[in-house]
Amino acid sequence: xxxxxxxxxxxxxxxxxxxxxxxxxxxxxxxxxxxxxxxxxxxxxxxxxxxxxxxxxxxxxxxxxxxxxxxxxxxxxxxxxxxxxxxxxxxxxxxxxxxxxxxxxxxxxxxxxxxxxxxxxxxxxxxxxxxxxxxxxxxxxxxxxxxxxxxxxxxxxxxxxxxxxxxxxxxxxxxxxxxxxxxxxxxxxxxxxxxxxxxxxxxxxxxxxxxxxxxxxxxxxxxxxxxxxxxxxxxxxxxxxxxxxxxxxxxxxxxxxxxxxxxxxxxxxxxxxxxxxxxxxxxx
Numbered sequence: 001x002x003x004x005x006x007x008x009x010x011x012x013x014x015x016x017x018x019x020x021x022x023x024x025x026x027x028x029x030x031x032x033x034x035x036x037x038x039x040x041x042x043x044x045x046x047x048x049x050x051x052x053x054x055x056x057x058x059x060x061x062x063x064x065x066x067x068x069x070x071x072x073x074x075x076x077x078x079x080x081x082x083x084x085x086x087x088x089x090x091x092x093x094x095x096x097x098x099x100x101x102x103x104x105x106x107x108x109x110x111x112x113x114x115x116x117x118x119x120x121x122x123x124x125x126x127x128x129x130x131x132x133x134x135x136x137x138x139x140x141x142x143x144x145x146x147x148x149x150x151x152x153x154x155x156x157x158x159x160x161x162x163x164x165x166x167x168x169x170x171x172x173x174x175x176x177x178x179x180x181x182x183x184x185x186x187x188x189x190x191x192x193x194x195x196x197x198x199x200x201x202x203x204x205x206x207x208x209x210x211x212x213x214x215x216x217x218x219x220x221x222x223x224x225x226x227x228x229x230x231x232x233x234x235x236x237x238x239x240x241x242x243x244x245x246x247x248x249x250x251x252x253x254x255x256x257x258x259x260x261x262x263x264x265x266x267x268x269x270x271x272x273x274x275x276x277x278x279x280x281x282x283x284x
Contacts, residue, residue: 001028001110001177005103007035007096007134010068013115013147018072020272021113021143022080023151028181031086033107034072036065037096065091096130097137104140111174111274112142135247141174141276149272154182154241160189160231161208163201167246171276172211175244178274179215184241186217191230235271243273 006021008014021032069089076087092099103109116131135142157179179186188208190197197205209219222230235243 001025001174001181002030003033003107003109003111004030005033005035005100005107005109005112005140007037007100007112007114007130008068008072009036010072011115015072015075016147016149017113017115017145018076019079020145020149020151022076022082022085024113024143024154025085026080026082027084029084031088032076033088033090033103033109034069035090035092035096035099035103036069037092037094037099038062038065039093039095062091062093097133100134100138104138109140112138112140114142114144116144116146135275139277141274143272143274145272146270149270152241154178154184156187156239157182157184157242157244158187158189158231158235158238158240159244160191160227161205161246162227163190163197163204163208165246166204166207167211169211171246172208174276175274176211176215178242178244182242186212186215187238187240188212188217188219189231189234190219190221191225191227192221192223193226240271243271245273245275247275247277 004021004025006014006018008018018034066089069091073087073089090099090103094102100112104112112134114131114134131142131144135144157175159175178184188205190205205219209217220234222234225233234240
């Protein structure tokens with residue numbers, strides 16, 4: 001993982017995610033792109049047509065954005081001086097999701113790192129709307145850092161899977177890279193909500209295990225329980241430092257978001273998690 005994109009709104013939560021990333025990648029040679037997106041205080045047709053450079057009115061947003069990004073890099077260098085790290089800044093008149101999409105394409109971004117909440121995040125909601133939008137649209141894995149999480153080395157990674165999909169090598173690569181980089185133990189968790197595994201699920205499980213052979217891993221089956229509760233309970237009862245999820249229909253991640261809407265109070269995943277974009281179609 002050489003190219004890391006970190007969106008920031010200059011909030012405490014954003015700085016917290018930056019701090020986590022600096023520690024997480026402290027032994028890796030990589031380039032960090034710090035991104036801030038902004039829009040004008042009022043909507044004008046010349047902005048819509050060409051962005052700030054075409055407007056006769058000086059754009060304060062640009063100045064604030066660039067100053068904030070330069071200060072961010074300054075603070076990072078001061079706090080986490082690391083000869084292995086390079087820093088670039090991107091200030092953009094654009095929506096956050098569109099700009100991230102463009103940067104992933106243009107810069108070959110390996111991972112997006114951001115807080116679970118922005119500056120205005122409601123404390124009782126599991127994920128802020130910006131983070132949800134980014135995760136749903138991003139073509140690169142997204143690592144989300146809850147605000148109260150303190151960095152410590154990742155020793156145990158949990159990967160819940162329903163085995164309905166045969167993951168492609170390019171989908172698994174980021175997960176394997178993180179596990180190798182952190183020398184972490186990997187737990188593959190399946191919650192059996194119905195009547196055991198179908199033959200295609202068994203095939204998908206075997207395929208996944210073949211990819212995990214190079215890692216230290218174990219498989220865990222939980223019977224007669226429902227997702228996502230069973231996974232959340234497992235996290236509470238076991239030492240898990242990082243949760244990895246695939247993003248697709250009916251996945252654990254999607255079901256967390258549904259749960260968030262139904263039951264907003266007091267529902268938190270208090271560990272960092274990575275959501276990997278999944279391009280596969282489920283098969284039955």
